[in-house]
Amino acid sequence: MFKALADPTRRDILSMLRHGGQSVNTIAGRFPISRPAISKHLRLLREANLVIELTEGRQHIYHVNAGPLMEVDHWLSDYRRMWKTKLRNLKWYLETRGAKE
Numbered sequence: 001m002f003k004a005l006a007d008p009t010r011r012d013i014l015s016m017l018r019h020g021g022q023s024v025n026t027i028a029g030r031f032p033i034s035r036p037a038i039s040k041h042l043r044l045l046r047e048a049n050l051v052i053e054l055t056e057g058r059q060h061i062y063h064v065n066a067g068p069l070m071e072v073d074h075w076l077s078d079y080r081r082m083w084k085t086k087l088r089n090l091k092w093y094l095e096t097r098g099a100k101e
Helices: 008-017 024-028 035-047 067-100
Strands: 051-056 059-064
Touching: 008 035, 008 051, 008 059, 024 035, 024 059, 035 051, 035 059
Parallel strands: none
Antiparallel strands: 051 059
C-alpha cells in the first residue's frame, strides 16, 4: 500500500475519488499523461486495495476504498501521540531554559 501511495499522481487520483466515483476517461482527462499511464496507476491502486472498480454498462467507475487508509491512520495514531508528547516536552524545556537565561 505504501508503494502505491508513494507516487504523487496516485495520491492525486485518490484525492479526486474522495468526492465520488469517476470513470477512467474522466480521471485521465485531469492529468497531462496518457490514458494507458492512468490505467496503470489505477491498476496499482486496485492491487493495493485502495480503489474499487465497478462496471456500469461499458464504463469502469473507480471509487476510493478508505478501509486500508483507516488501518494506516490507526497505526499512525500511536506515533502522533508520541510526537505530541515529545514536542510538548521540547516546548516546556525551551520555555523553562529560556526563562533561566
